[in-house]
Amino acid sequence: MENNYYPFVNLPLPYDYSALEPYIDAKTMMLHHDRHLQSYINNLNELLSENPRLQRLSLEQLCRLDTGRLPYELKTGIKNNAGGVYNHRLYFESLRKPTGTGPVGMLARAIEGQFGDVKRLFDELKKAGMSVFGSGYAWLVSERGRLGIMTTKNQDNPIGIERGLCPVLTLDVWEHAYYLKHYNLRGDYIDDWWQVIDWDRANSNYAECFK
Numbered sequence: 001m002e003n004n005y006y007p008f009v010n011l012p013l014p015y016d017y018s019a020l021e022p023y024i025d026a027k028t029m030m031l032h033h034d035r036h037l038q039s040y041i042n043n044l045n046e047l048l049s050e051n052p053r054l055q056r057l058s059l060e061q062l063c064r065l066d067t068g069r070l071p072y073e074l075k076t077g078i079k080n081n082a083g084g085v086y087n088h089r090l091y092f093e094s095l096r097k098p099t100g101t102g103p104v105g106m107l108a109r110a111i112e113g114q115f116g117d118v119k120r121l122f123d124e125l126k127k128a129g130m131s132v133f134g135s136g137y138a139w140l141v142s143e144r145g146r147l148g149i150m151t152t153k154n155q156d157n158p159i160g161i162e163r164g165l166c167p168v169l170t171l172d173v174w175e176h177a178y179y180l181k182h183y184n185l186r187g188d189y190i191d192d193w194w195q196v197i198d199w200d201r202a203n204s205n206y207a208e209c210f211k
Helices: 026-049 059-064 072-093 105-115 118-131 186-196 199-208
Strands: 136-143 146-153 165-172
Touching (some): 072 165, 105 118, 105 199, 118 136, 118 146, 165 199
Antiparallel strands (some): 136 146, 136 165
């Protein structure tokens, strides 16, 4: 990820707001990126401006930070806002204008070996996304090359939970990711999200897990 250190900035989307139509609408993309993500960035920068010793840490290091010795307010703020920046960046960077293509490269072979086929992967990711109570994420992760699916609540993420977990894809199931278009029909949103995955980027994310 670019701009990986304080002060963080909201990187522009790698596509137009309307690029994911008709699956994800332009207004949702604008609000999600320009307001929700921007709020996490602003909050994180404010926290770090008051704590210079934390400014040298990368975004990933902030997500992994052992906050046990920090004051409660700072511990909660770092966890929620660093996670909010990391999770949203991965989500937006893993989408693209629909092309009708599927998994590629090393990731395609790993999916076939782990799940049997892409349809089974989708079914498992959708099941995970639907199981999240309230707000959170479903993830496709790699652990030493082996793919797995997990969920997190709020702005938690795999790298902050266990070392060795490497995110490949994330599905944002906070209501602000889909409510303007899909209302309360989370399953319909997940179906549409599947149509706009950038599989080249997901393959690159998977390859990074081996470095």
